[in-house]
Amino acid sequence: MDDWRDLDLANPTDEHAMLRQMVRDFVADEVEPQALEYDRDEKFNADLFKRLGEQGILGISVSPDYGGAGMDATAVAIINEELSYSDPGLCLAYLAHDQLLANNLAHNGSEEQKSRILPKLCSGEWIGCMAMSEPGYGTDVLGMQTTATENDDGSWTINGRKMWITNGAVDDEGTPADIVWLYARTGTDSKGRAEVTTFIVEKGMPGYSVGQKIDDKLGMRASNTAELVFDDCVVPASNVVGGPGESMIHMMRNLELERIGLAAMGLGIARRCLAAMNQYAGEREAFGRKIRDFGQIQRHIGESWAEYRAMRAYVYDTARATDLSMSGNRLDSDGVKLFGTTAAKNIADRAIQVMGGYGYVGEYTVERLWRDAKLLEIGGGTLESHQKNITRDLSDDSGPIES
Numbered sequence: 001m002d003d004w005r006d007l008d009l010a011n012p013t014d015e016h017a018m019l020r021q022m023v024r025d026f027v028a029d030e031v032e033p034q035a036l037e038y039d040r041d042e043k044f045n046a047d048l049f050k051r052l053g054e055q056g057i058l059g060i061s062v063s064p065d066y067g068g069a070g071m072d073a074t075a076v077a078i079i080n081e082e083l084s085y086s087d088p089g090l091c092l093a094y095l096a097h098d099q100l101l102a103n104n105l106a107h108n109g110s111e112e113q114k115s116r117i118l119p120k121l122c123s124g125e126w127i128g129c130m131a132m133s134e135p136g137y138g139t140d141v142l143g144m145q146t147t148a149t150e151n152d153d154g155s156w157t158i159n160g161r162k163m164w165i166t167n168g169a170v171d172d173e174g175t176p177a178d179i180v181w182l183y184a185r186t187g188t189d190s191k192g193r194a195e196v197t198t199f200i201v202e203k204g205m206p207g208y209s210v211g212q213k214i215d216d217k218l219g220m221r222a223s224n225t226a227e228l229v230f231d232d233c234v235v236p237a238s239n240v241v242g243g244p245g246e247s248m249i250h251m252m253r254n255l256e257l258e259r260i261g262l263a264a265m266g267l268g269i270a271r272r273c274l275a276a277m278n279q280y281a282g283e284r285e286a287f288g289r290k291i292r293d294f295g296q297i298q299r300h301i302g303e304s305w306a307e308y309r310a311m312r313a314y315v316y317d318t319a320r321a322t323d324l325s326m327s328g329n330r331l332d333s334d335g336v337k338l339f340g341t342t343a344a345k346n347i348a349d350r351a352i353q354v355m356g357g358y359g360y361v362g363e364y365t366v367e368r369l370w371r372d373a374k375l376l377e378i379g380g381g382t383l384e385s386h387q388k389n390i391t392r393d394l395s396d397d398s399g400p401i402e403s
């Protein structure tokens with residue numbers, strides 16, 4: 001690039017632009033045709049999910065040494081944006097597997113864990129999830145009640161329940177995920193806080209099962225959500241990640257990517273909804289005029305365009321500045337999710353309004369995206385938790401405001 005002004009943050013290299021085109025083509029050919037049906041039937045399309053492995057995008061940030069693509073946070077944002085343009089539910093399943101599990105394992109796991117597990121995650125042979133939330137503890141994560149105690153032979157026994165786990169069940173028969181990245185309380189530190197340790201639980205380990213598949217969700221219906229039960233579940237010492245009490249490092253490193261990923265999902269929703277309302281406003285007539293000629297419709301389109309452009313810049317600028325191997329960008333990963341998710345919901349809402357009754361039915365897509373967008377304000381941290389984190393970080397260091 002000769003002139004820095006030519007830089008497109010959303011496609012900063014040829015590799016990123018090719019990835020975007022590849023995913024966009026795949027979405028048009030294989031994702032879009034099934035999206036309405038799988039949302040309506042509240043079914044996870046496991047066959048299509050495995051096709052993502054064939055496309056080389058399960059494990060996009062995992063080193064090629066373990067079967068991944070070795071790409072960065074910008075690549076993650078590109079994929080999430082493109083998948084969510086059509087099917088945010090499928091994308092949420094992808095996010096849980098690719099960003100909450102594979103990326104986390106790739107950056108925090110041992111050599112043995114990585115070489116044994118990552119190739120199966122990258123190919124799609126195994127479907128995985130991350131289990132942090134519990135029935136009584138979500139935002140208050142360190143209150144978690146799932147415990148793990150060490151046995152004399154070095155193995156660990158886990159007891160507790162995890163709630164709201166995306167990919168926790170892979171079908172309607174209660175088949176659990178092949179592999180779970182699990183956080184459990186293993187003690188109390190010197191300051192009286194929960195000491196949390198990360199475990200890898202695999203299907204077939206005794207005491208690991210699905211408690212319930214959670215049905216009747218508002219949105220993200222093409223992804224499975226489940227409660228997982230750990231009842232005297234015995235996990236070998238080799239499945240402990242890092243050392244006891246190291247989960248905070250794993251959580252902090254990975255939450256930033258998760259939040260960028262969720263904001264990028266909002267970007268895909270926003271782009272699709274903006275395109276839909278723009279097209280409709282140019283076709284639909286009322287009172288002998290295109291509805292695009294009415295000032296109130298122009299407000300919906302104008303505000304949506306401005307918010308979409310602001311989201312796009314913030315998502316890709318935050319992704320650019322994020323190093324997947326360490327934490328350090330919490331302020332903006334919180335900020336971009338806070339802004340981008342509500343903007344996506346508002347743009348989807350305006351699309352329904354512009355499209356009137358047609359916007360309210362499934363065939364026209366935007367109602368599904370509106371329902372899906374709401375989850376982005378809750379999962380991976382609620383809006384309120386982002387407000388809290390941002391205020392705390394700026395109170396600790398106001399430097400970023402003036403920089």
Ligand SMILES: Cc1cc2nc3c(=O)[nH]c(=O)nc-3n(C[C@H](O)[C@H](O)[C@H](O)COP(=O)(O)OP(=O)(O)OC[C@H]3O[C@@H](n4cnc5c(N)ncnc54)[C@H](O)[C@@H]3O)c2cc1C
Nearest residue numbers: 130131132133137138139164165166378379380381382384
């Ligand atoms: C479809 C779906 C998929 C999910 N997937 C996963 C997954 O794969 N893995 C996983 O571990 N979890 C998952 N979750 C759980 C999700 O991360 C939690 O729902 C979220 O963190 C909020 O926790 P909670 O539901 O317990 O709400 P709570 O934490 O109980 O919050 C309830 C309300 O209180 C507010 N609140 C809480 N504390 C404060 C405070 N200190 N200050 C101000 N307000 C506060 C919250 O912002 C919210 O408005 C998923 C959830 C859903 C719905």
